[in-house]
Amino acid sequence: MEKDNDNGIMTVLDAMERIMETGRGSGLSEEFFRNADTWIKVVSQRLALTPVQSVLLSAFMNSSADNSIRVSDFADYFGCSTLRIIKYMKDIDVLEERKYIRCSSSRDHRTYRVPMEVVDALKEDIPYVPKSLKGITADYFFGVLDDMFESLDDDEIKYGTFKQELSVIFDDNPQLDFVGAVRGYGLDEDDLVMLLFICHRAVNEDDYSISWYDYRNVFKDKHLASYMKNTLRDGSNNLFIQGLIEHCTEDGVVDNTCVTLTDKARNWLLGGLVSSTARIRKDKNLLRHDRITGRHLYYPKAVSRQIEELTGLLMPESFDKVCGRLAAKGMRRGFPCLFYGSPGTGKTETALQIAKATGRDIFQVDVSQLRSKWVGESEKNVKGLFECYRSMVGQDGPAPILLFNEADAILNKRKQGAEGGVDKMENALQNIILQEMESLEGIMIATTNLTGNMDSAFERRFLYKIEFERPSSEVRARIWQSMLPSLDEATAMVLAEDYDLSGGQIENIARKVSVSEVLYGTVSAGRLREFCDQERLSSGTDVSPKRKIGF
Numbered sequence: 001m002e003k004d005n006d007n008g009i010m011t012v013l014d015a016m017e018r019i020m021e022t023g024r025g026s027g028l029s030e031e032f033f034r035n036a037d038t039w040i041k042v043v044s045q046r047l048a049l050t051p052v053q054s055v056l057l058s059a060f061m062n063s064s065a066d067n068s069i070r071v072s073d074f075a076d077y078f079g080c081s082t083l084r085i086i087k088y089m090k091d092i093d094v095l096e097e098r099k100y101i102r103c104s105s106s107r108d109h110r111t112y113r114v115p116m117e118v119v120d121a122l123k124e125d126i127p128y129v130p131k132s133l134k135g136i137t138a139d140y141f142f143g144v145l146d147d148m149f150e151s152l153d154d155d156e157i158k159y160g161t162f163k164q165e166l167s168v169i170f171d172d173n174p175q176l177d178f179v180g181a182v183r184g185y186g187l188d189e190d191d192l193v194m195l196l197f198i199c200h201r202a203v204n205e206d207d208y209s210i211s212w213y214d215y216r217n218v219f220k221d222k223h224l225a226s227y228m229k230n231t232l233r234d235g236s237n238n239l240f241i242q243g244l245i246e247h248c249t250e251d252g253v254v255d256n257t258c259v260t261l262t263d264k265a266r267n268w269l270l271g272g273l274v275s276s277t278a279r280i281r282k283d284k285n286l287l288r289h290d291r292i293t294g295r296h297l298y299y300p301k302a303v304s305r306q307i308e309e310l311t312g313l314l315m316p317e318s319f320d321k322v323c324g325r326l327a328a329k330g331m332r333r334g335f336p337c338l339f340y341g342s343p344g345t346g347k348t349e350t351a352l353q354i355a356k357a358t359g360r361d362i363f364q365v366d367v368s369q370l371r372s373k374w375v376g377e378s379e380k381n382v383k384g385l386f387e388c389y390r391s392m393v394g395q396d397g398p399a400p401i402l403l404f405n406e407a408d409a410i411l412n413k414r415k416q417g418a419e420g421g422v423d424k425m426e427n428a429l430q431n432i433i434l435q436e437m438e439s440l441e442g443i444m445i446a447t448t449n450l451t452g453n454m455d456s457a458f459e460r461r462f463l464y465k466i467e468f469e470r471p472s473s474e475v476r477a478r479i480w481q482s483m484l485p486s487l488d489e490a491t492a493m494v495l496a497e498d499y500d501l502s503g504g505q506i507e508n509i510a511r512k513v514s515v516s517e518v519l520y521g522t523v524s525a526g527r528l529r530e531f532c533d534q535e536r537l538s539s540g541t542d543v544s545p546k547r548k549i550g551f
Contacts, residue, residue, distance in 0.1 A: 023036065023055065068111040071110075138176050162193075170182075187242075298479050303468060319335075336461055337465070341467050359398050404447070
């Protein structure tokens with residue numbers, strides 16, 4: 001094998017680079033395939049692809065920084081006709097089926113992107129293998145459905161591929177009561193998709209009333225869409241005949257424009273799945289690490305050191321070793337972390353960047369979604385939240401980060417001798433969270449602006465505690481220049497010294513500058529200072545002393 005890197009072995013990316021260098025302007029001729037044969041074989045053998053598929057994947061990887069890749073651009077690069085590229089569409093379809101690329105279609109055009117997990121795999125010189133979904137829990141199953149319907153809505157997956165993936169998931173999870181129950185009805189593929197969509201909306205979004213405007217982006221073939229719309233309106237669809245759905249009613253009047261699950265279907269298919277946890281997932285679901293935009297953040301030296309240490313610890317290989325060592329010593333394996341400090345100092349953004357750097361998804365929690373006016377319901381919400389997180393940690397791949405953003409309310413001191421219903425509920429919620437932190441297996445990050453009223457029981461349970469201080473003038477100057485590159489070093493330092501602003505406040509000003517430049521042209525120094533004055537006056541200055549907690 002040809003040698004190309006420090007280890008003496010050519011990597012897949014090395015071979016792809018050679019393929020693209022040789023292929024530029026080649027017309028994808030037979031001579032090109034002969035000249036590039038050595039490197040094409042490296043890709044083909046390592047990834048189990050045909051020579052043509054290896055060349056096409058090399059072209060996609062060469063454009064992987066673009067989330068809207070057009071295959072017509074390949075014709076320009078290789079110096080061939082668009083028709084020649086179209087001849088290879090079946091090979092492109094194979095790359096899509098194997099999840100090396102994702103397609104986004106519209107009536108006018110089709111574009112592609114290379115998922116970040118594919119890039120990461122090829123950087124490690126290994127074939128990309130989609131995560132196994134065998135033996136998943138019912139809750140995780142519906143999380144997958146949520147992602148799949150979102151991809152279908154965004155035109156990132158073709159309807160035929162969508163149905164194939166559903167079939168695989170069903171075949172891989174016969175242990176799920178839901179799968180067995182649905183299969184028992186013997187539905188055809190399209191009616192099955194409709195039923196799954198209705199169940200997905202009930203579980204993931206707590207929405208039982210489904211109208212044409214909800215499902216029109218699921219069935220994009222106009223004939224199939226017309227069939228679904230008409231049979232659901234006149235009640236002739238097989239889902240009606242099987243007693244699975246019915247028309248919605250309001251004040252005793254039937255509305256044939258929307259459908260809902262029957263009580264029988266709700267109980268038989270969903271059982272305990274439809275619970276208060278649906279409302280938790282409705283607005284704050286799983287944020288995939290490859291969807292997080294990378295940003296460079298600036299911190300004081302002490303904070304930077306702590307964040308680098310925590311990021312290194314949460315790298316999957318290091319994390320697994322540490323967890324194994326702790327387990328061997330009979331210690332808790334969970335890593336609850338607290339980010340605290342003034343607003344706008346980068347607490348939440350740091351959690352996002354740690355997730356991106358470590359390849360971990362983020363399960364975001366909106367604390368307001370945990371509370372309910374119904375007795376006992378809030379407690380169920382919190383328990384359901386942690387059950388959902390445990391199911392994610394139990395799957396293959398790096399454990400996601402459970403992010404409690406702006407968690408001030410749940411970290412406050414518990415009420416002593418609570419007698420009122422609200423106080424009792426708050427204490428109950430906090431006790432549940434404390435118990436869950438004790439048995440946590442995974443990573444939890446809570447962000448808060450206030451620590452003076454924190455319950456000592458929470459303080460003890462946070463393993464890592466990082467205070468995000470307001471940036472020094474030197475750090476502020478660097479932030480100014482990163483946000484507004486046109487500023488020279490001296491001007492950035494003057495602004496940093498004159499205005500004690502947080503990173504979030506400086507970003508607000510940079511956005512105002514961008515808007516003003518679009519509307520009025522260049523922003524003067526005086527106008528820039530007006531923005532600074534407005535930001536300082538509108539936001540105030542947080543100078544209240546903070547009690548040190550320590551790392």
